[in-house]
Amino acid sequence: MTKAELLGLTWYDLDFGQEIISINHKITYTKVDGYYQFVLGQTKTVNGNREIPMLADVKDILLELKQAAGWAKISMIGKPELSVNDTRPFIFTNSKGKLIPQVTMEHLLQRIIRDYNKQNVDKIERATPHTFRHSFCCWLCENVAGENSMDDIKYIQSIMGHKDASTTLNIYSELRKNNAKDKHTALKLKARKA
Template identity: 30%
Template structure:
C-alpha cells in the first residue's frame, strides 16, 4: 500500500493536494474536462500566514468553494478569463428587448467612466465588494453626483453581474449591497396634500402658467414618468373606455454625440401597461385638447413613426424632461417670491413650496394612490415598477396627516 503524502508539518494531504519545496500548497482538479490548479501558502484556515506573503484563503477553504461550485454547476472559468467590459457586452447582447438606441446610450455611459478603469479591466471572478465600492468612491471624487453613481450601479454594473450569476458564471453578485448606507443621495419626497393644493391652485389662477394645469393634473393623476407623458399621442388615449395605453416613452438626449429626440421602450417590460382614468384625468385630457385648439397648437413633428403628440410647447413640439423641469422650477420660484411678499405684508410665516421636479410629481401621484388604500399590486402595475420593493417604499413613507387618518380607521377596535 502506497504511503500517504504529507506536508512539511506531517499532515496527511488529500487527493489532488500537493506541497511545493518552497512550502506553497496547490490543489489540482478537473472542471468541464479542463485541468485547473489553485494555490495557497496555508493548508488550513488556522495556519499562520507566512511573513511577507499576501494573505489569502487557505487551500482547504478554496477546495470547499470549488466543491460547492462543482456540485451546483457553477462554472467560474469564463468569469476568471474575461474582464467586466466583456461581461457587459455579453449582458447587452442578451437583452433582446432593449432598443438599439438604449444599448448605444448604455455603451456610451460605460465607455465614459468604466471601460478604462481598473474595475472595467478586472475579471468578474476575482471581483470583491470592496473593488466596486472603491470604484464608486472614485466616481464621487471625480465630481459625479450621487444620483449618477446610483444610475451606474442600478442600470449598468449591477445587472451585468446579475447576468453572470443567473448564467452560473458567478456564485454571488459582488455588487449586491454596495450602495447600502449610501445616504448622500437627495431623497425625493412627495408633495404633501397641502403643498399639492397650493401648487395646483397657483398654476390654475396664474395667467402665465395656467396652460400647464391639464398636463400637471394628468401627471399626478396617472403617476406616469415624464417620458411616458411627453410621448403620449391621441392614439394612445381611449376616451370612451377611459384607458391610457403606455407602450413607449419619448427621450431627448445625446446619441453618438448629437442631441436627438427618439422613441424608446418603457424602462422595463412591466412598463407596458394600460391605466384607467379618473374623471379628473379624463376632464384634464378634454381641457388639454380644447387648450391646443384655443392656442392654435398643432403637433408638427413625427418621431420614429409617432405623431399627433398631446402635450406641446410654444414651438408645437413635445416637452423634454429638462424642458419641463425648467417650467416647474419657474413656477415654484414665481410662487415663492409672491408668497414671501404677501407673508411679509401680512406679518406671518410664508407657506413656501419645495423644489418640484417631474419625478416628484410622479412620486406624489403614487403617494396619493397609496394613501387612498389602493391595493399594492394594482399600484405596482399602474407605476410600471418591475420590482414590488420599489412600490413598497411608498407605503413605508408616513407623514403626520397620513398617520392620523390611518389611526382613525381603528378608533372603535377596542
C-alpha cells in the same frame, strides 16, 4: 407616468370612452453620434407597458387640450407608426409644435414654483416632476383599499409601472411610518376595549 412617458403621450394613447391611458412608449432627448436628438423608445421595463385610469380632472383637461389642438374631430381608429419627425399626434409640444425635452419640463416647473413662492407666504421648498409621481403613488396607497392588501399593492404596482412590488412597498412603508403615531394611538384604544 415618468417624464419620458408623459412627453411621449399621443392622442392615440387615450381612450376617453373607457377612461384609460395606455403607456407603451417614451420619448427621450439624448446624445446620439455626438448630437442631441429625440428618440422614441420602449418603456423602461416590461411592466412599464400598462394601462392607467384616466381620472375625471385629467380627462377634462385632456379633452380641452384635444379641442384646442384640433384633434376633436379626427378619427382615432388605429394607431399609426409613430415618429419623432411627425409631432402632430403628440399631446405635449411647444408653441412651435416641436417635442419638449425633459429638462425643459423641469425648468418650467422650477419657474412656476419660483413665481408661486414670490406671491405666497407658504413656500414650496423643492419639487420635481418625479415628486408628483411619488405623491400620486402615496395617494394611491392611502386611497386604494380592498379585501386583500397584497392585491392592492399589486394594483398600485401595475398603475405605477414598477418592475418589482418592493419599490411600491418601499413607498407604502414610508407612508406608513409617517402615519405610525396615529395608528399606534388607534391600536392602543382598541386594545383597551378588548
